[in-house]
Amino acid sequence: MKPRIAVLGCGYWGSNHIRTLKSLGALSAVSDANRPRAEGFAIEQGCRAIDPDNLFDDPDIDALVIALPPQFHAELAIRAVRAGKDVLVEKPIALTVKDAERAVNAAREAGRVFMVGHVLRFHPAFEKLKQLIDEGELGEVKYIHSHRLGLGKFHTESDALWDLAPHDLSMILAITGEAPVEVRGEGAALLDNLSDFAHVHMRFANGVRSHLFTSRLNPYRERRLTVVGNKAMAVFDDAEPWERKLAVYRHAVWRDSGQWAFTAEEPTYVAVQEAMPLTRELQHYIDCINTRAEPRTNGAEAIEVLRILTEGTVKHERPAGDSSTPGVARAG
Structure with a gap:
């Protein structure tokens, strides 16, 4: 039922x-x-x-x-x-x-049941990317970076970091399988005392490093998550059409006579099922209600996402001449 x-x-x-x-x-x-x-x-x-x-x-x-x-x-x-x-x-x-x-x-x-709306965890391209990582297609993951940029939306209570970054943090935590041991952040406010740009850098105990960049005052739209492994690299680009949303790059880098050498390969586009992430998220919620299973995006993960947003050391830069109290990421 x-x-x-x-x-x-x-x-x-x-x-x-x-x-x-x-x-x-x-x-x-x-x-x-x-x-x-x-x-x-x-x-x-x-x-x-x-x-x-x-x-x-x-x-x-x-x-x-x-x-x-x-x-x-x-x-x-x-x-x-x-x-x-x-x-x-x-x-x-x-x-x-x-x-x-x-x-x-x-x-x-x-x-x-307690579930949180980290909807991109249910995007077919991200699910396929996670599968490739789990199957070792990228080798050992070394670095993850995400860019979520665009013009707007301009909220009065939340800045670019709080509005945009939770999606990417949820995906990064899913890939690393652990919370970061170090978080550093920096934001910049141009319109008022809330950040329009924010960078967050993370270091994980398993050696993975990561950064994310969010902006609500950018001239172009970018929705890109990149995972760098020691065998291959992959890009989930949600701004691309479905047939190009997930790309794998099998570049090679090696030492040759004391010098670095590399080959750059054309990407291989991985087929993914075309489906709306919100539909898949809500169907998962319905399934969890019926079976009493623990949701994929549960409360524990949401707390870790919130801890990154609130407990990182965030440096806030105000616009020139602005004497308002900075409030970039609610962190100290």
Whole structure:
């Protein structure tokens, strides 16, 4: 049987959840503090509109998708699991590690499914990339770097790092299989006191190094994750068409008479299944609700992502003449 799922939050990303759950036959209700907005989606999708205060105790709702500004996520997730609902919480799950841990612990104590919306973990190209790595096609992974750049979106509560980096951090953690032992970050704000650019550098105990670069004030769009192994390199480029989203480069580098030499090969494009990541994510959520399995993107991973965002040493550079308090990555 399909679980009866309600979406709390009918904004941009919540609306995507609403339409996708409807397509999967699992949408039961929508809820938003803006009642007319919720009613509009309810009419459009043929489901109920429920006021947020009445949502948690509704016996006809089995699970929630919470897609609100992150400052509301932890408390509402705690309220939901204590009311016996499974939850999928959009990223980031909280603004502090302490709040995230409270939410995850509450779900564990209540025996509820707790999943986090790191949607790119369910992208077919990333899943195939992870398979290639696990099968040794790239050899030993040495370096991972990600670039997530574009123009907008300009949020008033979260900067480029908090808005964009969780997706990439989730993928990097999935590849390395462990949390970093060192995190260094730097951000730059041009418009106000929130970073429009951010760099994060990480070092892992297994020897892997990594960096990510995010920007919401970039003239072109880039969505690229690169993995460098000692046998081959691979690039997951989500800006490319499906037939070119995953490329493997079998370059060779060696020492010849004390000098470095190399050969540069043309990429081999790896076929991947064409499918919407959000559909696959929500189907995984439904499967976890039905089987009580641990989600691929669980609370423990989300806490590690949040710890990188909050506990790294971040240097913040303000615009010239700006006397406002820096707030780049909520880290010290």
